[in-house]
Amino acid sequence: MLVTDLIRRKRDGVELQRNEIEFLVNGYTRDEIPDYQMSAWLMAVLLRGMTRAELAALTETMLNSGQVLDFSELPAAKIDKHSTGGVGDKTSLIIAPIVAAAGLYVPMISGRGLGHTGGTLDKLESIPGFNVNLSVADFRRVLAECGAGLIGQTAEIAPADKKLYALRDVTGTVESPYLICASIMSKKLAEGIDVLVLDVKTGSGAFMKSEKDAVILAELMVETGQRLGKRVSALITDMDQPLGHAVGNALEVAECIDVLNGHGPDDLRELSLVLSASMFLLGRRVRSVAEGRGLAEEMIASGKAREKFREVIRLQGGNAAVIDDHGLLPQAKQKAEIKSPASGFVTAIMCEQIGTAGVLLGGGRARKEESVDPAVGIIVHKKVGDSVSAGEALCTVHYNSAERLASATPLIEKSYTIAAAVPLQKRPLVHRVIGDE
């Protein structure tokens, strides 16, 4: 088999066979195929697309390039949720406890912040002592004991994805929905799950700004997961403004604890319930979405989900007392209000700017090797549709450096549109549902 032939055939729109894709991906992972051939192939894939069979073969080859976890000894469904990333998108910390509290298993392998979006690992690490770097053996023990575990990707999982992603990052081949799908699904399916619920974000704070692109990616991921024998559904959900009020690692953890205590922002609570309901339904724990939603509400109302989160924190080495006292989470030294320049209604928030402001405050990374400041962030008081008076606070910024505040403030100010009239139509929280039921 000649690499150049495979590149040319992909370039000319010919479908590659499974063994040809295995030859390429495995050869590349073993350093037998050079970067320059793989990048030409990736560009051909980006511009030509893939058939569903090619995509399934690519995903499965990447999945099998490393360790695939097996939790078949656990006596209930293994189930995870994955979000494509957003601003203030913190549902994992709410959903994992809810679903585990109802007797299912959530072996969640998460990522760090990427670009303007936050990452579950960074949020968890704002809890003093919380260890996201468990060995597989420890991960297995935590899961078996409490039903949920939240860790970072290990070097053993999908090494082909790690190598391909690094190449895509420097060759303009990140944005292909096919390559994004294979990257996400190969990592998620290595978790040894039966069920996956995908939260595909769309809007100004998402990677897929248009609903059309979000739907394309969602459909690819659902079909690919199904072809690999999993039950999968995808919710297209709104990321045109931050989810909840808190943007920033410790601030978001506190907000999650509020929701688990039966409080917290409506949109965050609602999305957490909807996603949990889908997970219960696909995990065969309930027979309808409505029943799933009821079960999720019950897990919150009874305090079981909150206690499950306490247990997870404790088992992963964190200070579980944060559940009862937000003050034990890292606190920024100073606060500043961003005030509205006019009276009227918030008609739009450029959500990516808010995320970028959070990164500039130190809550995310401009370069991979940087560390994050867990305490800083933004509390978004005014969201789309809210009325506001001139001089009233739109946001409160929690900061540790005046210089960083100065760079973040204009971004936040410019992200708001204040108009005389209330916006005509509110965007729904869930735009569409795709996949298994």
Next chain:
Amino acid sequence: MLVTDLIRRKRDGVELQRNEIEFLVNGYTRDEIPDYQMSAWLMAVLLRGMTRAELAALTETMLNSGQVLDFSELPAAKIDKHSTGGVGDKTSLIIAPIVAAAGLYVPMISGRGLGHTGGTLDKLESIPGFNVNLSVADFRRVLAECGAGLIGQTAEIAPADKKLYALRDVTGTVESPYLICASIMSKKLAEGIDVLVLDVKTGSGAFMKSEKDAVILAELMVETGQRLGKRVSALITDMDQPLGHAVGNALEVAECIDVLNGHGPDDLRELSLVLSASMFLLGRRVRSVAEGRGLAEEMIASGKAREKFREVIRLQGGNAAVIDDHGLLPQAKQKAEIKSPASGFVTAIMCEQIGTAGVLLGGGRARKEESVDPAVGIIVHKKVGDSVSAGEALCTVHYNSAERLASATPLIEKSYTIAAAVPLQKRPLVHRVIGDE
């Protein structure tokens, strides 16, 4: 300037600016941009195409990556002809003497055989003693003295093309007409010429099998040359069967001498006259194609072109006595006839197969480092439209190895189609003319 941005913009169909293309090509030539980024960009170019301005910028950057010869001291037009490659395509050895005999200068930098096609350098080297590796100073002296010089590419000419071509060869990015155009034109315009006549081949023995693809490439090359200030025209000419009768290095030299002596095959003589006429016209030596053709005929009839070839051979160290005695050229030890299996008419010859058979006999290279056997080759007796009797010779193979003969013979046999009826329409020798007049 970020390489990844330039790759992404090309990928998305955005036009790159001249300074951006210079940044990419010069950075790559200086080893500052890695292969894997360049190959992704090349694939994006192949699939997205280029604007004429981008193509001119790419060609000029590659041209200026090395030495650009300057023969402005020579007192008449500097003019060259370039063929995209074919089988039995030997017109350079006839045209350079014709044009130089009429007082113009032909600084011809040629290539070796590529794939199934022959190369001018390999043909010239079958003349005992002929040296194609002149220094630029010697090339200049030969040119000044006799008006024509024929050498190989030096390392100093268009090094960007050399590096890019090697990368394209292993990344499935050879076939782009834009990249082919930039590669050809950057090398040709480094010759310091005022005028270029392109012989763009089409048919079963050409790289561009379809006339459509040949026309696309021809138009790109003509416009690019014009943008860089040269007078350029392109003839789309037929390569659906070998040109002339001889395929093989020494055999082709002998056939060229025949034409210069006023004999030789009609098609070879005709194409040589037509191309010479275009060169005379664009070189302002004559006022019409008809006048140019008359001048070319006169150069042959008077023996001036033949004597010019003798002079070139002598000045480049070759044994000029081959002009008077073909027997001084290398001779194969044995000959074999390929006989027609049926009576009828030759309706088609798969021309690439004939070229490949010539390579298999040893007349070309399967790998770059191989040397060629100057003596071997094929004399094609029967061409399209000719009548043939069963058992009559279609070709005579000149060979030095029975094993090589055995591998070449089936290819030649299979390349012929013999039918009861003569083909309805003969393909014209010149399909179209594009460009300056």
